[in-house]
Amino acid sequence: MSQNPSRAKQAKLIRNFRKIHRITGLVLFVFFLFVAISGILLTWKKNSGGLILPKSQKGTSTELSEWLPLERLQSIALQVYRDSISAETVPELDKIDVRQKKGMVKFVFNEGYWGIQLDGATGAVLQIERRWSDLIENIHDGSVLDHWFRTDGGLKLFYSSITGLALLLFSVTGFWLWYGPKRMRKKLAR
Template sequence: MPDKSKRQKQARLLRIFRKIHRTTGALLFIFFFVVSITGLLLGWKKHSDGMILPKSYQGTSTDLKEWLPLDSLHKNACKIMHDSISPELSLELERIDVRKDKGMVKFVFIDHFWGVQLDGATGELLHIEKRRSDFIENIHDGSILDYYFKTDGEIFKLIYTTVMGLALLTFTVTGFWLWYGPKRMRRNS
């Protein structure tokens, strides 16, 4: 008789884990779909032949003594953005990426996912790039909502990554139990 009671408790626990697993999966299906697709794209970005991650172009000199001052390069990048893309675009920078080994500087703008690569020594344009990888990354980690709603402190990203991390942990635990529980029940009977 005690074996039957133990088996019933294990079966009840298994049903609870199955329900949690199924409900979590149903509620978060679209988010898991988005995270998986964007994760795949980000994993392949360096092998996308410039479609996702722009190629880094080579400048004329890797000797920093021969480079123009950063403020001159910045002015060139801003002029190129307004002349080549649109005079309406914001020139607020997200970052400046100095690639000494390539003799190149990237200016990545915050409001529109555009970037400009300049030769560090001459200030000449090497490439204008649409930063698709940055956009995909913002979707992947939920910060795209912070970007569009202009929130401080990345609150949407924090909530999104917390929910998705806890959901993945829940899936791992319940999924393991859904695999192991029946094996344990068969072994005990």
């Protein structure tokens, strides 16, 4: 007789987990789709043949003593941006990536995910690139929302927290949806 109330309790728990799992899945479907697709693309970025992540070009010298000063290289990159990408936009520099072993410096801009690779020694333009990998990373971690709405990290924090907590919730409820019936059958067999 004590098995029936226990069994009913377990069945109710499993039904509740199934309901939570289903509702959360419906509500967060789009978030998971973005996280999954962007995660797959990020996994393949270095093996995309330059489609997702532009290849780093090689400059003429790896000796830093032969390089132009970083200020001069930055000035060249800003001018190349104005001449080749957009004369109307005031370019905002996101980061400077110095690749000594390649003899090259990458200048990455916030607007439009553009990058410019310059030869460290001569300042010659090695490549003007669209940095799709940066956009995909921003979609993956939610910072694209802060970029679009010009907020200071709050939307990324919300997006990442919701997707992380939902993944944790899915793991727990999914486990119980798998394990709960097994446990019930095992108890019934006794």
